[in-house]
Amino acid sequence: MARLYSFYGCRLQSALTLSFVPECLGDGAADVSLILGEVPGSLPDPVWTSPLVSVAAGGTVLMGADSVGRFLLEGGRTIVVQLAAEARAVEVEAFLAGPVAGVLLHQRGVLPLHASCVDTAFGAVALAGSVGRGKSTIATALTRRGAQLMSDDICPVRFDRDLGPVAIPGSAGLRLWPDSHGFFQCESAGWLPICTGQLKRIGRAEFHQSAPRRLRAVVRLVADNEHPPSIRRMEGLVAAVPVGDLVYRFGVGRALGRTEALFHGAVRLADQVPVFEVRRPNGFGHLDNVADLILGAVGDFV
Amino acid sequence: MISDLEAYRILSRNPEILSAEVGGTLALMSVRNGQYYALNGTASEIWRMLEQPVALARLSASVASAYEGDSGQIEKDLRETLEEWLAHRLIVATPRNAE
Numbered sequence: 358m359a360r361l362y363s364f365y366g367c368r369l370q371s372a373l374t375l376s377f378v379p380e381c382l383g384d385g386a387a388d389v390s391l392i393l394g395e396v397p398g399s400l401p402d403p404v405w406t407s408p409l410v411s412v413a414a415g416g417t418v419l420m421g422a423d424s425v426g427r428f429l430l431e432g433g434r435t436i437v438v439q440l441a442a443e444a445r446a447v448e449v450e451a452f453l454a455g456p457v458a459g460v461l462l463h464q465r466g467v468l469p470l471h472a473s474c475v476d477t478a479f480g481a482v483a484l485a486g487s488v489g490r491g492k493s494t495i496a497t498a499l500t501r502r503g504a505q506l507m508s509d510d511i512c513p514v515r516f517d518r519d520l521g522p523v524a525i526p527g528s529a530g531l532r533l534w535p536d537s538h539g540f541f542q543c544e545s546a547g548w549l550p551i552c553t554g555q556l557k558r559i560g561r562a563e564f565h566q567s568a569p570r571r572l573r574a575v576v577r578l579v580a581d582n583e584h585p586p587s588i589r590r591m592e593g594l595v596a597a598v599p600v601g602d603l604v605y606r607f608g609v610g611r612a613l614g615r616t617e618a619l620f621h622g623a624v625r626l627a628d629q630v631p632v633f634e635v636r637r638p639n640g641f642g643h644l645d646n647v648a649d650l651i652l653g654a655v656g657d658f659v
Numbered sequence: 660m661i662s663d664l665e666a667y668r669i670l671s672r673n674p675e676i677l678s679a680e681v682g683g684t685l686a687l688m689s690v691r692n693g694q695y696y697a698l699n700g701t702a703s704e705i706w707r708m709l710e711q712p713v714a715l716a717r718l719s720a721s722v723a724s725a726y727e728g729d730s731g732q733i734e735k736d737l738r739e740t741l742e743e744w745l746a747h748r749l750i751v752a753t754p755r756n757a758e
Contacts (some may be wrong), residue, residue: 594686594697601693617677620688624679 359385363567365458365513366467366525367383373438375450377559379567383625389434389461391453396427396439405612408541409456418460424553425452432481433464447549450560454528454622459511463613467513467525468622471605472575475504476566477652479659480573481524485514490578493636495651496535497562498644501541502652505566506531512606514572514626521629529565532557540641571596574631574655577602578650581636586643588635588650597627631658669753670741671712676749678706687749696749701726702740709750715741 361381369378370387400419405412411419419426426440430540440449462469467475472485473492477499484492485600493509500506507529517523533541535556538548548560577591601607601624610619626632633654637647672678675690685703687696697707708721722737723730744750 593682593684594695597681597686598688598695599693600688620677621679624681624686628681659753 359391361385362489363526364389364454365508365511366515366569367461367465367526373449373453374446375453376446377450377528377561379529379553388465389436391438394437394439396421396429396437398427403476405608407608410460410606410609412459412609416464416613417609418464418609418613420452420457422452422552426506427448428453428457428465430457430460433461433466436461436581445491445549445553447559448552450528451532451551454530455510455532458492458527460609462511462513463606463610463615464501466615466618467515468619468626470512470514470575470603471510472512472603473491473500473509474507474526474572476507476570477504477573477655479655481507481570481650482573482655483514483524483575484578485512485575486578487602491639492578493532494534495539495576495578495644495647497533497541498648499534499651500562500564502648505564506562507566507570509562510614515569515620516625516629517571520571522626523627524572525569526565526567527569529562530559531562532559534558536641542546572626572630573659574623574651575576575603575626576635576651577635579634579636580639582638584635584636584638586635586647586650588654589632590654591627591632591634594624596632597623631655668715670709670715670718670750672706672709673748673751674720689748691748693748696747705737705740712753747757 359370359372362371362375362378363381364378367388368381369389371391400411400433403411404414409420418430429437429610457467470483470485472482472483473496474483475496484495486492507524511526511532514522520632532551538551538558548558551559552558600620603623677688677698679686685698719734
């Protein structure tokens with residue numbers, strides 16, 4: 358029987374049982390339906406393709422991975438899923454709450470930051486950066502200081518008339534590489550490979566905030582192995598660009614005709630919320646310092 | 660580029676350029692090549708004057724009336740700005756007979 362979940366700001370009625378996404382309380386119509394069915398292996402005349410994603414001219418998106426199956430997204434309202442024969446539930450959910458969620462948000466006209474997000478004592482802080490910049494690791498470090506994870510890797514933002522930019526919670530699933538997993542001494546039980554053959558593991562965040570929060574800062578993470586960690590305020594245009602570094606799967610968004618909306622969204626965000634650049638060496642030696650820098654800078658602006 | 664300005668008289672924004680305000684700066688993005696540009700206060704004002712296609716002579720007059728100073732220098736600065744914008748395809752110039 359299909360269940361109703363609170364999925365990145367949408368009410369998702371899902372034929373698949375999800376374990377990292379909170380169920381919706383009460384009744385109400387679904388915004389998005391996930392059903393099981395046959396999904397074609399390709400789209401006719403796609404306008405944009407990547408190894409995982411294919412976008413048709415009308416905005417239909419086909420996504421898939423061999424170990425998971427195929428997902429067809431239409432109009433930001435329907436997801437048809439054809440599971441692979443050996444698909445593992447955790448992999449399917451990781452794919453659904455990751456790449457599929459990002460594309461769904463694009464179809465629904467939401468601004469999806471490529472960021473992990475935590476709810477701190479000052480409000481929500483988005484930790485933005487491309488793959489390998491330490492979004493999940495720093496989010497975990499901040500949760501060890503009392504913050505609550507709101508989402509990992511994708512942070513949907515909506516603009517509220519009264520509050521300004523608001524971060525929308527996503528999945529409680531946290532994705533960590535083995536070294537981060539070991540550093541934080543996460544218990545092995547419940548942490549499973551995100552994908553067959555992948556070292557990255559997914560597990561439930563210990564503390565998860567499931568309500569929207571006012572976004573107080575965006576932190577752009579930059580690797581710098583030459584210097585100790587530092588933080589600086591970014592102002593003007595540089596705070597908002599490159600838009601492709603801030604927005605999750607910007608290429609898909611462009612293929613869906615969202616270039617202008619995403620540019621304006623990124624600029625509006627940078628105009629309304631302080632944006633910081635944190636430069637930090639790879640590894641774990643400076644994590645406490647980085648957490649102090651972020652919390653100190655955000656606290657000064659609230 | 661000077662010859663472009665001389666030969667063509669109607670100037671307009673390139674529709675492939677997106678613009679938005681951020682922190683008091685006007686931010687531009689080229690949809691075609693993903694390049695970004697930041698315009699300062701005076702340049703932002705000229706950009707706003709280009710919201711509708713405008714003849715070079717009328718634009719020059721508008722800028723000259725908006726800013727105090729030597730009119731010859733203002734026109735020279737304006738031309739330099741417009742030439743730069745033409746080079747970066749931020750604006751397009753159309754022939755006079757398209758008026």
